[in-house]
Amino acid sequence: xxxxxxxxxxxxxxxxxxxxxxxxxxxxxxxxxxxxxxxxxxxxxxxxxxxxxxxx
Amino acid sequence: xxxxxxxxxxxxxxxxxxxxxxxxxxxxxxxxxxxxxxxxxxxxxxxxxxxxxxxxxxxxxxxxxxxxxxxxxxxxxxxxxxxxxxxxxxxxxxxxxxxxxxxxxxxxxxxxxxxxxxxxxxxxxxxxxxxxxxxxxxxxxxxxxxxxxxxxxxxxxxxxxxxxxxxxxxxxxxxxxxxxxxxxxxxxxxxxxxxxxxxxxxxxxxxxxxxxxxxxxxxxxxxxxxxxxxxxxxxxxxxxxxxxxxxxxxxxxxxxxxxxxxxxxxxxxxxxxxxxxxxxxxxxxxxxxxxxxxxxxxxxxxxxxxxxxxxxxxxxxxxxxxxxxxxxxxxxxxxxxxxxxxxxxxxxxxxxxxxxxxxxxxxxxxxxxxxxxxxxxxxxxxxxxxxxxxxxxxxxxxxxxxxxxxxxxxxxxxxxxxxxxxxxxxxxxxxxxxxxxxxxxxxxxxxxxxxxxxxxxxxxxxxxxxxxxxxxxxxxxxxxxxxxxxxxxxxxxxxxxxxxxxxxxxxxxxxxxxxxxxxxxxxxxxxxxxxxxxxxxxxxxxxxxxxxxxxxxxxxxxxxxxxxxxxxxxxxxxxxxxxxxxxxxxxxxxxxxxxxxxxxxxxxxxxxxxxx
Numbered sequence: 208x209x210x211x212x213x214x215x216x217x218x219x220x221x222x223x224x225x226x227x228x229x230x231x232x233x234x235x236x237x238x239x240x241x242x243x244x245x246x247x248x249x250x251x252x253x254x255x256x257x258x259x260x261x262x263x
Numbered sequence: 264x265x266x267x268x269x270x271x272x273x274x275x276x277x278x279x280x281x282x283x284x285x286x287x288x289x290x291x292x293x294x295x296x297x298x299x300x301x302x303x304x305x306x307x308x309x310x311x312x313x314x315x316x317x318x319x320x321x322x323x324x325x326x327x328x329x330x331x332x333x334x335x336x337x338x339x340x341x342x343x344x345x346x347x348x349x350x351x352x353x354x355x356x357x358x359x360x361x362x363x364x365x366x367x368x369x370x371x372x373x374x375x376x377x378x379x380x381x382x383x384x385x386x387x388x389x390x391x392x393x394x395x396x397x398x399x400x401x402x403x404x405x406x407x408x409x410x411x412x413x414x415x416x417x418x419x420x421x422x423x424x425x426x427x428x429x430x431x432x433x434x435x436x437x438x439x440x441x442x443x444x445x446x447x448x449x450x451x452x453x454x455x456x457x458x459x460x461x462x463x464x465x466x467x468x469x470x471x472x473x474x475x476x477x478x479x480x481x482x483x484x485x486x487x488x489x490x491x492x493x494x495x496x497x498x499x500x501x502x503x504x505x506x507x508x509x510x511x512x513x514x515x516x517x518x519x520x521x522x523x524x525x526x527x528x529x530x531x532x533x534x535x536x537x538x539x540x541x542x543x544x545x546x547x548x549x550x551x552x553x554x555x556x557x558x559x560x561x562x563x564x565x566x567x568x569x570x571x572x573x574x575x576x577x578x579x580x581x582x583x584x585x586x587x588x589x590x591x592x593x594x595x596x597x598x599x600x601x602x603x604x605x606x607x608x609x610x611x612x613x614x615x616x617x618x619x620x621x622x623x624x625x626x627x628x629x630x631x632x633x634x635x636x637x638x639x640x641x642x643x644x645x646x647x648x649x650x651x652x653x654x655x656x657x658x659x660x661x662x663x664x665x666x667x668x669x670x671x672x673x674x675x676x677x678x679x680x681x682x683x684x685x686x687x688x689x690x691x692x693x694x695x696x697x698x699x700x701x702x703x704x705x706x707x708x709x710x711x712x713x714x715x716x717x718x719x720x721x722x723x724x725x726x727x728x729x730x731x732x733x734x735x736x737x738x739x740x741x742x743x744x745x746x747x748x749x750x751x752x753x754x755x756x757x758x759x760x761x762x763x764x765x766x767x768x769x770x771x772x773x774x775x776x777x778x779x780x781x782x783x784x785x786x787x788x789x790x791x792x793x794x795x796x797x798x799x800x801x802x803x804x805x806x807x808x809x810x811x812x813x814x815x816x817x818x819x820x821x822x823x824x825x826x827x828x829x830x831x832x833x834x835x836x837x838x839x840x841x842x843x844x845x846x847x848x849x850x851x852x853x854x855x856x857x858x859x860x861x862x863x864x865x866x867x868x869x870x871x872x873x874x875x
Binding site: 234244245 | 311339340341343344346347350351354355359363369370371373375477478479480481482483484485501502504505506545546548549550551552553554555556557558559560561562564565569707711
C-alpha cells in the first residue's frame, strides 16, 4: 500500500496523518467546550510576566 | 556536494528584506499588544493560529529540518514515528493533558520559569537551583544544534565555508535576540511560522511530483533497498521504507536501538519536559485557547517534521534518478536486472586516463552503490584498458556520509535556486524563533532561578545584568560548540541529548507535580538527581558515540569507547530508556516513605476556583 511494504513504516506514515486528523477533530469538537475566563490571578500573573520581559 | 555560487545581490536584498519585515513586525508589536502576556493583561484572546504557530515555531528548529531530515536520509522513513510522537505527544497530549494544569499551577504559584514552577510546587530552593543549573549548562548544546543546522545549509547554499556561515549566523542571532527578539513577539513568531509553512508545502509537493507521485516515489525507494551502503546494512538497515532489523545481542540490531531509543523516544517524549515549551502554557489565557490551538499545532508539526523526514528519505530516490553522474569501475554486481552495482569511484587524472578516488577518512578507494546507466572503455592511470561505468547513487553517497549535508545537498541540487533562498529564510525563521526562546530560558535560568534564589535578592538590577551576561555566555558557548564539533549527525545527537536529559530529570517530577498530592519534595528532588545522574553516567561511560567524543571512558577502560562495548547493543541504547524509568521509580518509592507537603500548600496548588 502506498509503495511501502513494511507495515510498521506504513503505520507510521498513516499514523502521522491520522493523529493530525484526530487533533483537528478534537479542536473542532472542543472549540467552545471549555470555559474561557480571565481571573484576577491570571491578570496579576501576566502583569508580573510583562515586568520580567520588559526588564530583560 | 558543491554549493551554489557565492551570495548574489538578489540574495542579499531578499534576506535583508526578510529581516526588515521581521524587525518591522517586532516594532509594530512593541507599540501595541505584542506578547502572550500582553494579550492576557488586556484580557484579550490571541487568535488560535497565533498561539499554535508561535508554539510550533519555538518547538521546530533547523535541528528538526536539517538535522533529523538528514538522519531520515540516512536511516529512512522509520523516522516518521518521531513525527507521530511529535504530534501525538508534543501537541495532542501536551496541550490536552499537561497544558491546563501547568497554566493553572503556574498562575496559582506565580511562577514564571520552568525551574520556578518546580521549585514553587515542591517548596524547594534546591529543586529550582538544580533545574536552573541544568538548563544553563546544557541548553547551549541544543542551541548549538540549531545554529549548526542553519550554518551547514547556508554554507552549502551560498558556497561559503562553514566557519564563515556560522559566524554570520551567530551575528544575525545576536542582532535578533539581544535587542528584543527575546520578547517572543507573537506576530513575529507567526510570520516566521508562515514562512516555514510555505517552504515546507512547496518542498513536499516538488519532491513527490518529481518522483512521479506518492506511491511511485515510495515504490522506487523500496526498490533501492539493496543500495543501502554496506556499513549501514551491517547495523541492521533494511532499506529506506523499512524498519531497522529488531533484536538484541548482535551488532546487526544496533541501528534499531539507535533509531528507536535515541532518535525517536528521546526526542518524542523529551518534548514534554522542554523548559522553553512548558512556560508557553502559562502564557495562555484559558483551557479553551489551548483546545483551539491543537488542530493548527498538529498540522504545523505534521508539515514541519513529516516533510523533512519524508523528503530526507526520498532524496535517495531523487539522486538515484536525477543526481549528478558518477563514474567508476564495477566491483560487484548487486542486482543485474536493476543495474544495481557496487562501484569503485574514479576520477579523470588526465584526458582519457582514470584513477580511483581515495576516501579521505579511510584512505581506501571510495566505493558507492549505484544505479548503472552507461559503459565506456577508457584507460587507467597505467594506460591499461578499463570498463568505466557511469550512473547515479543514493543521496548518502553525494553527502559523503555526512548526514547533516543531505538536506542542504538535496535543496541546492534538486530545487530551483529561488527556492534555496526561500528555504534559507525558512531555516532562518525556524532558527530565530527557537533560539530566541532558548536564550530567553538560559537568561531567566541564570537570573531568576540561580542568582535570585542563591542570593535571595528578587527583581533587582544585578539580576537583569546576570540574565544579560548569561545570554551572551550562552551564545558564545553555542558558537564554540558548533565551531568545534562537526561529527556525524551531530545536530540530531545534540538535540537528542538535551531532550533526553530534560525527560529523565524533569518529567516524573513535573507530571506528578501537576496531578499528585502525594508526591513529596524529597521524592521529586531524588527523582531529578537520579534522572540526571544516570543520564550523565550513561553519556560519559556507556553510550559509545557520546562517551568516545567526551573521552573519559577511554581513560577509565584503557581505550574502549564504552564500558559495555563487549555487550552488543548496550552502547547504542539511549540514556533516557534507563534513566527515565529509574527516575520514576525513585519518585514513587521515596515519596511513599516521606512526608507530603502541608494541606494548605496543596490546596493552593490544586485549587480550581481562583479569585475572579
